[in-house]
Amino acid sequence: MSAAGCARPWPSVLARHPTRRPAEGEPVTDQQALHLHGSRYIGVRSRFYDDVVRDALRGGVRQIVLLAAGLDTRAFRLDWPADVTLYEVDQPQMIDFKEDVLRGEQAQPGCRRIAVGTDLREDWPAALTTAGFTRSVPAAWVAEGLLAYLPADAEERLLRQIHQLSAPGSRIALDRIAQVNRLTSDAAPLDQLSSRHIHPIVGGCYGDPRWSRCALLGRRR
Numbered sequence: 001m002s003a004a005g006c007a008r009p010w011p012s013v014l015a016r017h018p019t020r021r022p023a024e025g026e027p028v029t030d031q032q033a034l035h036l037h038g039s040r041y042i043g044v045r046s047r048f049y050d051d052v053v054r055d056a057l058r059g060g061v062r063q064i065v066l067l068a069a070g071l072d073t074r075a076f077r078l079d080w081p082a083d084v085t086l087y088e089v090d091q092p093q094m095i096d097f098k099e100d101v102l103r104g105e106q107a108q109p110g111c112r113r114i115a116v117g118t119d120l121r122e123d124w125p126a127a128l129t130t131a132g133f134t135r136s137v138p139a140a141w142v143a144e145g146l147l148a149y150l151p152a153d154a155e156e157r158l159l160r161q162i163h164q165l166s167a168p169g170s171r172i173a174l175d176r177i178a179q180v181n182r183l184t185s186d187a188a189p190l191d192q193l194s195s196r197h198i199h200p201i202v203g204g205c206y207g208d209p210r211w212s213r214c215a216l217l218g219r220r221r
């Protein structure tokens with residue numbers, strides 16, 4: 001998506017993003033090193049979740065819910081069967097920003113895309129069902145890069161809510177940072193660097209003890 005076609009000015013930090021991989025041995029600034037590190041990680045993660053979504057489609061699932069979709073562009077870049085509805089759930093400010101950018105680009109999704117602005121710590125199931133989500137139909141839930149930003153009680157509530165909304169045949173994919181507390185001390189240099197340029201990547205995560213997600217999701221409703 002080009003910065004030029006966008007209705008809003010891009011934050012200067014985005015304008016300084018590297019747009020290509022540096023050659024072997026080419027010097028990079030601290031900030032570029034941070035973005036390059038992030039792009040490697042996010043690249044692998046995006047591909048993993050692309051495969052999760054494609055698997056769900058192959059399995060006949062036709063409701064996809066991207067929880068904390070952020071600037072996810074799967075609606076625009078994957079090949080979709082005609083009858084899929086994709087829900088993108090995120091905080092209202094994020095949804096407003098994204099819709100503004102997409103309008104500026106006149107971007108057309110390849111599926112029925114519904115953006116739902118709500119807070120995942122609150123009554124988001126009501127917002128999702130009001131937007132058209134059907135409980136009686138299997139869904140694929142994608143929680144990519146989300147759980148570290150929720151405190152443990154909100155995460156547990158979210159997983160229980162997903163369970164209640166999931167018809168048989170539904171599936172979920174999520175990721176977690178195994179030990180945020182350990183990361184917080186080991187990752188001090190990364191946090192200092194990211195704080196200078198964006199926000200504290202690690203310090204912005206919750207490290208409180210968690211339930212086993214598998215145990216929680218494996219239980220009957």
Ligand SMILES: C[S@@+](CC[C@H](N)C(=O)[O-])C[C@H]1O[C@@H](n2cnc3c(N)ncnc32)[C@H](O)[C@@H]1O
Nearest residue numbers: 068069070090091094118119120121144145149
């Ligand atoms: C690291 S981004 C991940 C975005 C996207 N899933 C991806 O992988 O590119 C985290 C997202 O979580 C969203 N988020 C964090 N807390 C949230 C909350 N309480 N309710 C809804 N969204 C939330 C943020 O707005 C942001 O878009």
